[in-house]
Amino acid sequence: MSLQVGIIGLGMIGQDHLRRLTHTLSDVSVVAVADIDRKRAASIAPAGAELCDTPHALIRSQKVQAVVICSWGPAHEEQLLECIAVGKPVFCEKPMVTSEEGALRVMDAEVAFGRRLVQVGFMRRFDADYRALKAVIDDGSLGLPLIYRSVHRNASVPEGLYTSEMPLNDTLVHDADISRWLLNDEIAGVEVRFPRRSRQGGELRDPTIVLLHMVSGAIVDVEISVNIEYGYDIRGEVSCETGVAALPNRPATVISDRYGIRQAIPADFRERFIEAYDQEFREWIAAASQGTAAGPSVWDGYAATLVADAALRAAQSGRREAVSMKPKAGLYAETSR
Known part of the structure; x- marks a missing residue:
């Protein structure tokens, strides 16, 4: 049985992933979509897919087993937290979140859940x-x-x-x-x-x-x-x-x-990265079908957020700026390697 996926956000990268999931890869079906532009969503949604009014409705839909987040960055944190709350595997395009505090909230939620659910879109x-x-x-x-x-x-x-x-x-x-x-x-x-x-x-x-x-x-x-x-x-x-x-x-x-x-x-x-995107989703589909996630983790999204923040500080100060990470939870012990 194919993995039933909902996609949030149908801009350029969301549309490219929609094409990938409907025309390139196997063992997956797009059963729901949500976008702030409802007309755009209706025009490109696969036949039979549910057109959800909000990301909340898509995440909570009984049809949806796993979620792909391609919305704008500031919306990611809330959507990730909701996916974790209902125990649904989720692929999230970068940036995972837009602040260190947001990254820690997502990490704490996933650690409390006790199993990896989030894969971050670092396709390289x-x-x-x-x-x-x-x-x-x-x-x-x-x-x-x-x-x-x-x-x-x-x-x-x-x-x-x-x-x-x-x-x-x-x-x-x-x-x-x-x-x-x-x-x-x-x-x-x-x-x-x-x-x-x-x-x-x-x-x-x-x-x-x-x-x-x-x-x-x-x-x-x-x-x-x-x-x-x-x-x-x-x-x-x-x-x-x-x-x-x-x-x-x-x-x-x-x-x-x-x-x-x-x-x-x-x-x-x-x-340049079309084959990497395809492989990224093959591995995500395999893991999500088992109710979990592999590949780049919330820890990796957290690290990227800290580096971006330090880089912005360094651009202002002209100095080397430190990146200080909290201790890695056991849930992420095998990630980043």
Whole structure:
């Protein structure tokens, strides 16, 4: 029997997940949807799906066994807490929540429930290239990881909608999460630097350099450039004691023609990570069908929230700002690894 899922929020990423769950993946059915724009929800809902007036109604629906949250960030906390209260597995797009206090409330609720229910949408962990890179780091053949270079480049971002804070409280969370996961480490401090401003971004403060100081002493150097024009370019390279390992450029197809030899660059995140998104949901469906969750946890969402907060402070102070995490509950002992 397929997992019966309800989706909250049908913006760009919600619609992409709806397509994935209805046309790409097996063992799942979308049986309910909810969106603040009821007309939009009605126009794209699968045939036979319940059109719920509120997220509360969807979460409480007897048809819905598991929930996918793609609403705007400030709504996530309330929706997560309600899913936990009724014991329904939930996939939540990033940001998990928008404050440290909210992250702690969600964590306390899940710990009190006694079983993992929440998976957070850090899709890079499901990408085959990142998994291969992690395998090299984990097997120890290159010695200890010392420096990780993470590059996150967008061709452009929506003018007026993407603010100068968003590289730190929105974009950075993916680089922070994948760094923690790849290096089996936590982030102890954050520095932020602003190089010469690109003319491509107008008044936007772009690009941004972030240094993540890991508990082990390793350093992660993150470049965030969001108006670089040529495409969506994600890179990663780890320098270890006896060698270097790096992500391959994607897509891997090399084109030779009268213009020379080149590799095409993905247009956006959906193209670059389409297979990772599919795998992310395959694993979520498998876990949710058993009444639980796997993959990135509330603990990981909490860590990302703290790093974003520290980065915003560092941008203001010009200093290294500390990331102070509470002790990890036993429920999350095996996560982040």
